[in-house]
Amino acid sequence: MADATPLPHEIRPDGGSEHWDVNEVVEAEWVDDTTPFERVYAIVRRAYEPASAGEIAERARVSPTTARKHLRTLESAGEVATSQDGQTTQYRRSETAIVTENAQSLLAEQTPDEIAAGIADMKAQIQEWREKYDVDSPEEFARELEIDDADTNHGGLLREWQTTRRNLALAQAALAIGEASQTGHLTGSETDYDGDGSTSTIV
Template sequence: MTEQEGWDDVNEHVREQWTDETTPFERVYEVVETTREGASAATIAERALVSEPTARRHCKALVNTGFAATDQNGRTTLYKRDEDQVLLSRIHDLRERADREELLDGIERMKTTIHEYEDAHDTISPEELARQLSGADTEGWADVTSWKTTRRNLAVAQAALAYDEASEQLTT
């Protein structure tokens, strides 16, 4: 057996295990959950190891529940995860894991980290830093990535805090 055949066997085993342990709906859900740019029902079917009609039916159900969204590419419907739903899910998860004080502490830490990036690079944004970097500046590029991640996490934490405050106002 060649190394390539061994990998084919491993991949086939993983596919078989996935189909044995999940339903077609679960596989379509997992594929759509990782689809950001949109994919046709045929592409999703291939990735989820289901028929195209099955993929289309489950994708439509996911759109109806708000988990997925659609785009059109000519006559082809493209399915992808709904980014608003992803954001709401992240906010909900954060609210479940952290109380108000923990959110406030995390927000303060992230703001401090962002100010440290601004001071260290004498720039106001990771995009500005990226324009100044050469391709070989790996440390600078790592800071761009980390800065963007921190900024995104800060926005989610602030949204979670605002959601909590709005929920309190509605219940009082």
């Protein structure tokens, strides 16, 4: 995940003028030491909830026009996803960017062989659940058993299945990124049933 350390402009004074002065100094240094693009990118990396270009511009200490220009660049690069709130375009970190960042973190913690072993274990576990309950996905499992209480045993299994499926996708992405770093391109064409009623190609 992204570093939880607050950005300089996010450091809040605790009420004293001395702390406010420190905050202003740190923010000024942040502006002096970074480009407008770097500040917009730093803000949008933490924008898991939609925010307008104006809001991002204010936090990044740039003009709304500059923010929109850099946000368009980041959207083209797949780092930013957009949505509409009336006439206002909202921006947030894209799911692809989040998965890629998490996959890279996983690669830093585990070797490709360890990740591959984990993938095999998770696939085996998911297959066991499918065969035991005669369903293909956790959503179908919930519908068949009419699960409406997350505190029940079946509710706990539902959450575990969904988490395992997410972790499997993350591990597959990490393995693909690791392979790409070695070969210079993404490879692999194994088709995997991803558990939600559709198929996806592992790259």
